[in-house]
Amino acid sequence: MRETTTPYTLHNRSSECRARRGHVTTRQGTIQTPVFMPVGTQATVKAVTPENLYEMNAEIILGNTYHLFIRPGHELIERFGGLHKFMNWKGSILTDSGGFQIFSLKDLAKITEEGASFRSHVDGAKLFLSPEIAVQVQQSLGSDIMMCLDTCIPYPATKDEVIKSTALTTRWAQRCREAHTSREQLLFGIVQGGMHEELRKMHIEQLMEIGFDGYAIGGLSVGEEPQMMYDIAEATTPHMPENYARYLMGVGTPQDLVEGVWRGIDMFDCVMPTRNARNGMLFTSNGRLVIKNSRYRDDMRPLDENCSCYTCRNYSRAYLRHLYASREILSYHLNTIHNLHYYLTLMADIRKAIEEDNFAAFRNDFYGRLQGE
Amino acid sequence: MRETTTPYTLHNRSSECRARRGHVTTRQGTIQTPVFMPVGTQATVKAVTPENLYEMNAEIILGNTYHLFIRPGHELIERFGGLHKFMNWKGSILTDSGGFQIFSLKDLAKITEEGASFRSHVDGAKLFLSPEIAVQVQQSLGSDIMMCLDTCIPYPATKDEVIKSTALTTRWAQRCREAHTSREQLLFGIVQGGMHEELRKMHIEQLMEIGFDGYAIGGLSVGEEPQMMYDIAEATTPHMPENYARYLMGVGTPQDLVEGVWRGIDMFDCVMPTRNARNGMLFTSNGRLVIKNSRYRDDMRPLDENCSCYTCRNYSRAYLRHLYASREILSYHLNTIHNLHYYLTLMADIRKAIEEDNFAAFRNDFYGRLQGE
Ligand SMILES: [Zn+2]
Ligand SMILES: [Zn+2]
Numbered sequence: 001m002r003e004t005t006t007p008y009t010l011h012n013r014s015s016e017c018r019a020r021r022g023h024v025t026t027r028q029g030t031i032q033t034p035v036f037m038p039v040g041t042q043a044t045v046k047a048v049t050p051e052n053l054y055e056m057n058a059e060i061i062l063g064n065t066y067h068l069f070i071r072p073g074h075e076l077i078e079r080f081g082g083l084h085k086f087m088n089w090k091g092s093i094l095t096d097s098g099g100f101q102i103f104s105l106k107d108l109a110k111i112t113e114e115g116a117s118f119r120s121h122v123d124g125a126k127l128f129l130s131p132e133i134a135v136q137v138q139q140s141l142g143s144d145i146m147m148c149l150d151t152c153i154p155y156p157a158t159k160d161e162v163i164k165s166t167a168l169t170t171r172w173a174q175r176c177r178e179a180h181t182s183r184e185q186l187l188f189g190i191v192q193g194g195m196h197e198e199l200r201k202m203h204i205e206q207l208m209e210i211g212f213d214g215y216a217i218g219g220l221s222v223g224e225e226p227q228m229m230y231d232i233a234e235a236t237t238p239h240m241p242e243n244y245a246r247y248l249m250g251v252g253t254p255q256d257l258v259e260g261v262w263r264g265i266d267m268f269d270c271v272m273p274t275r276n277a278r279n280g281m282l283f284t285s286n287g288r289l290v291i292k293n294s295r296y297r298d299d300m301r302p303l304d305e306n307c308s309c310y311t312c313r314n315y316s317r318a319y320l321r322h323l324y325a326s327r328e329i330l331s332y333h334l335n336t337i338h339n340l341h342y343y344l345t346l347m348a349d350i351r352k353a354i355e356e357d358n359f360a361a362f363r364n365d366f367y368g369r370l371q372g373e
Numbered sequence: 374m375r376e377t378t379t380p381y382t383l384h385n386r387s388s389e390c391r392a393r394r395g396h397v398t399t400r401q402g403t404i405q406t407p408v409f410m411p412v413g414t415q416a417t418v419k420a421v422t423p424e425n426l427y428e429m430n431a432e433i434i435l436g437n438t439y440h441l442f443i444r445p446g447h448e449l450i451e452r453f454g455g456l457h458k459f460m461n462w463k464g465s466i467l468t469d470s471g472g473f474q475i476f477s478l479k480d481l482a483k484i485t486e487e488g489a490s491f492r493s494h495v496d497g498a499k500l501f502l503s504p505e506i507a508v509q510v511q512q513s514l515g516s517d518i519m520m521c522l523d524t525c526i527p528y529p530a531t532k533d534e535v536i537k538s539t540a541l542t543t544r545w546a547q548r549c550r551e552a553h554t555s556r557e558q559l560l561f562g563i564v565q566g567g568m569h570e571e572l573r574k575m576h577i578e579q580l581m582e583i584g585f586d587g588y589a590i591g592g593l594s595v596g597e598e599p600q601m602m603y604d605i606a607e608a609t610t611p612h613m614p615e616n617y618a619r620y621l622m623g624v625g626t627p628q629d630l631v632e633g634v635w636r637g638i639d640m641f642d643c644v645m646p647t648r649n650a651r652n653g654m655l656f657t658s659n660g661r662l663v664i665k666n667s668r669y670r671d672d673m674r675p676l677d678e679n680c681s682c683y684t685c686r687n688y689s690r691a692y693l694r695h696l697y698a699s700r701e702i703l704s705y706h707l708n709t710i711h712n713l714h715y716y717l718t719l720m721a722d723i724r725k726a727i728e729e730d731n732f733a734a735f736r737n738d739f740y741g742r743l744q745g746e
Contacts, residue, residue, distance in 0.1 A: 047702040072695040322445040329420040
């Protein structure tokens with residue numbers, strides 16, 4: 001295993017489950033874990049400003065390499081001194097490798113040993129991404145945590161397909177590691193292996209042999225049932241190195257976060273809070289609330305009596321319903337602030353519960369509130 | 374003339390033109406004039422928060438009675454304690470009467486002596502607005518400055534059409550005054566008379582006879598050339614009472630504001646800064662800037678080197694171009710902040726120039742900068 005100085009520091013463990021409290025140190029700052037990372041696909045977390053994110057104590061956001069590679073281009077962002085300066089974000093940034101988006105293009109993408117050929121969804125231009133290019137692009141973007149280019153396995157897939165794809169991911173991970181010259185930018189490996197515990201375990205060992213600054217679980221939240229995702233996380237985390245951060249990619253619902261932390265996950269990202277906000281689906285401590293519902297027409301209460309976000313401090317459900325019905329831009333803004341605040345507060349509460357070693361009680365209470373929905 | 378206590382206080386006059394510096398006192402607070410009022414049609418100034426408006430020292434915004442009447446309805450807003458509380462706005466609010474929007478419906482509206490029958494643009498419901506209802510609705514909304522229901526004259530129109538329409542506006546103005554029971558809410562009359570100076574003068578006298586808390590010039594900015602609008606304002610303001618605020622409705626470009634103030638106008642409103650912002654057209658001290666232009670692709674400068682708004686303090690033209698090209702909601706937000714800041718700063722600079730009695734030099738300098746465009 002190649003030498004790395006781990007950027008992960010453990011504070012304490014739950015005595016009740018695998019949950020752990022810690023922090024990750026990047027060149028940009030410190031990230032308290034477990035953490036949820038808001039998604040800022042196109043150099044902006046949709047519908048909010050950096051200041052809105054600071055107010056909810058966001059320490060890290062995610063950027064999408066595929067989108068930034070296509071528009072405005074990583075060279076332009078590099079000339080501006082990196083993504084932080086370009087978008088005016090003072091916290092840390094994790095960028096994905098672009099692989100997930102390219103594999104989502106399906107027929108538009110062609111995968112070879114060398115890399116992925118694909119066409120831009122914006123202008124149809126022919127493009128190519130290899131492990132080396134994925135790392136170079138992320139180095140140009142100046143992200144604090146970079147991800148290896150991995151292959152995405154369709155679900156369901158035969159075990160043979162999973163084995164072949166996972167082996168390619170390992171070879172690409174090796175090439176990413178070799179292309180990684182800007183060592184103060186962290187590089188995380190991505191564990192594949194489909195829904196097979198033994199393949200997950202084998203893949204972790206291969207990635208640890210190469211040596212990364214952190215380890216992500218990829219290939220989940222691709223259409224499988226939540227319980228299967230929990231089972232794979234449950235079966236995978238015991239094989240992951242204790243002294244490195246564990247990141248469950250693209251996950252998930254509030255319940256997924258609680259269950260992921262329970263099984264030893266430190267980092268999460270998902271478009272759900274931001275996307276649902278724009279669709280008028282709000283998360284509250286008592287469950288989900290669909291703001292267009294006519295029952296809120298005269299409702300003077302805030303979205304969530306237990307929420308201290310800007311939206312809940314200042315606006316009623318009736319007003320938010322009016323903005324949504326009127327398709328006002330302020331609707332997206334206020335809803336997004338609330339949903340992200342909900343997610344980040346949930347994670348802060350989870351961290352506190354782990355510190356106080358009462359995460360099991362916290363989890364019971366979390367489900368108890370949802371029953372009242 | 375009916376007794377009114379004028380809410381307008383004159384500070385000083387320009388010795389060079391009819392420009393005047395003063396303030397209007399509403400039950401909600403004080404408004405320094407000349408003033409530009411951002412338009413908040415549907416209980417929100419599109420794409421910004423009240424806090425964004427406070428930061429640019431906005432003291433008054435405009436709400437559209439027609440839109441609020443239709444959605445969410447004035448009864449609902451009244452139950453919430455009025456529009457200020459509903460939308461969380463702590464400054465003053467001026468509401469229009471709804472007449473302009475109804476007349477814009479054209480075939481969908483039918484005008485009689487009694488009032489205007491029309492269909493909702495949202496759900497086609499049959500609705501009716503009379504002078505009495507227009508005042509009652511505005512009283513329910515709790516606006517600080519209400520406007521009389523007036524008739525809108527198509528442009529061009531025959532003199533006979535203008536005479537008939539203006540006479541009806543007078544009769545409606547009388548009925549509005551009689552329906553006006555909540556006297557701490559100010560009621561402004563609207564001067565019609567088309568492009569005819571003598572009709573404008575006659576109409577002002579009729580409105581003064583009834584007695585209002587302020588006087589607006591309506592029926593301009595309806596398709597005529599700017600110079601004709603300036604000429605009508607030029608010909609109208611000398612006949613307006615000195616000790617009341619003068620409001621030029623629906624106007625206009627930065628140049629229109631300068632020329633309106635020059636001719637003695639105190640108040641303006643227009644959707645231009647907000648609407649243009651959403652279309653990527655930005656106002657700067659050197660003229661207009663179309664952010665999608667490829668020349669800004671690599672431009673690290675702020676929109677306007679002379680602007681101190683949140684957008685210009687933190688973001689480059691290249692970033693704003695990227696957001697616009699990517700159709701990101703943050704594009705609308707940041708562009709709107711800049712354009713409104715430009716308008717409000719222009720008005721603050723105009724007020725200062727009048728105080729220092731060098732508005733003619735200010736106006737020359739204003740045009741000189743635009744030449745550099
Ligand atoms: Zn909230
Ligand atoms: Zn600016």
